[in-house]
Amino acid sequence: MKDLFGNTLAELRSIAARLDLPPFAARQIADWLYAKGAADFAGMTNLPRAARERLAAEYTIGRAAPARRAESRDGTLKYLFPAGENGFVETAVIPDGERRTLCLSTQVGCRRACRFCATGRQGFHGQLGAGAILNQYASCPERERITNIVFMGMGEPLDNPDATLAALEVFTADWGYAMSPTRLTVSTVGIRPALGRLIAESRCHIALSVHSPFPEERRRLVPAEAAHPMAAAISELREARIGGQRRVMIEYIPFADYNDSPRHAAALARLLRGLRCRVNLIPFNAIPGCDLAPTDPARMAAFQAELERRGFVATIRKSKGADIAAACGLLSTAKTTPGAGGK
Numbered sequence: 449m450k451d452l453f454g455n456t457l458a459e460l461r462s463i464a465a466r467l468d469l470p471p472f473a474a475r476q477i478a479d480w481l482y483a484k485g486a487a488d489f490a491g492m493t494n495l496p497r498a499a500r501e502r503l504a505a506e507y508t509i510g511r512a513a514p515a516r517r518a519e520s521r522d523g524t525l526k527y528l529f530p531a532g533e534n535g536f537v538e539t540a541v542i543p544d545g546e547r548r549t550l551c552l553s554t555q556v557g558c559r560r561a562c563r564f565c566a567t568g569r570q571g572f573h574g575q576l577g578a579g580a581i582l583n584q585y586a587s588c589p590e591r592e593r594i595t596n597i598v599f600m601g602m603g604e605p606l607d608n609p610d611a612t613l614a615a616l617e618v619f620t621a622d623w624g625y626a627m628s629p630t631r632l633t634v635s636t637v638g639i640r641p642a643l644g645r646l647i648a649e650s651r652c653h654i655a656l657s658v659h660s661p662f663p664e665e666r667r668r669l670v671p672a673e674a675a676h677p678m679a680a681a682i683s684e685l686r687e688a689r690i691g692g693q694r695r696v697m698i699e700y701i702p703f704a705d706y707n708d709s710p711r712h713a714a715a716l717a718r719l720l721r722g723l724r725c726r727v728n729l730i731p732f733n734a735i736p737g738c739d740l741a742p743t744d745p746a747r748m749a750a751f752q753a754e755l756e757r758r759g760f761v762a763t764i765r766k767s768k769g770a771d772i773a774a775a776c777g778l779l780s781t782a783k784t785t786p787g788a789g790g791k
């Protein structure tokens with residue numbers, strides 16, 4: 449049995465053709481799967497009964513409820529979602545006033561092994577299909593209140609570009625969830641050529657994890673720098689002339705006495721020259737066994753001021769959910785046994 453959930457309209461059309469369903473069926477199935485959130489085929493009442501039976505013989509809907517939930521003192525929620533035979537992924541819901549940001553995962557673990565990231569420590573355990581990515585939204589109990597979606601959970605989205613792009617299509621298409629692409633942000637270390645596809649095939653915001661303006665130093669933080677230099681990613685973003693409603697965000701974690709000096713801020717400003725972007729400074733959430741430490745608030749503010757003096761909009765991300773390990777870089781299912789207690 450295969451999952452129907454996560455298929456794009458084009459994929460549903462070929463499924464409909466293969467199963468000899470009427471031509472209008474694909475659009476109706478999409479409507480049931482996404483806008484209407486159907487739980488079974490029997491409920492797809494405007495489809496001929498024979499069509500429903502043929503679908504049910506080969507497919508399941510493929511939605512799955514979270515297996516576990518944790519709530520932080522600050523209101524941040526963390527869900528554990530099943531991801532097929534590859535295990536589980538974590539998804540966070542981060543409240544901020546009226547906003548509710550859903551932070552979703554694209555892989556079980558990650559192969560990029562960034563020095564400061566708990567998911568990187570876990571290693572790579574499998575890809576999520578588009579259905580498993582979308583399910584983190586569709587089956588999220590807070591779904592109705594979600595205002596923004598960031599692909600900043602476990603995994604490197606551009607190491608899984610087909611599923612990431614298909615999920616973005618379903619989120620934004622009129623036959624899908626019909627969301628504005630300005631509500632969606634994909635964060636990446638800058639994998640190419642998949643970055644080019646993200647630029648061309650979607651209209652969502654793009655966040656690039658930079659963390660140091662110096663290639664050698666960045667390589668010690670983000671090993672992907674060796675094969676995927678940030679300079680090439682930044683050139684590609686610059687040449688794409690991303691503007692209007694669409695935004696580029698540069699992510700930077702200032703570590704104490706490592707990459708938090710005024711010299712770093714100046715070099716970062718030089719590196720980003722000519723790129724329309726904002727810089728988001730992320731407070732480091734320390735992880736066990738990592739020799740790096742967060743910079744102090746005064747150094748953080750000075751780094752921000754230096755960037756602003758050089759003409760950039762720089763913001764400091766509020767860190768939330770640390771007490772339930774739902775904050776940036778803390779998501780990991782390494783110790784997760786299905787159905788077991790909390791971690």
Ligand code: SAH
Nearest residue numbers: 565600603604635636657699732733776777
């Ligand atoms: N693989 C993608 C998306 C996942 S991480 C990427 O690297 O962009 C989302 C953001 O959280 C990235 O900017 C990442 O560098 C940052 N991050 C990772 N570990 C962190 C930690 N321990 N503390 C704070 N931010 C962290």
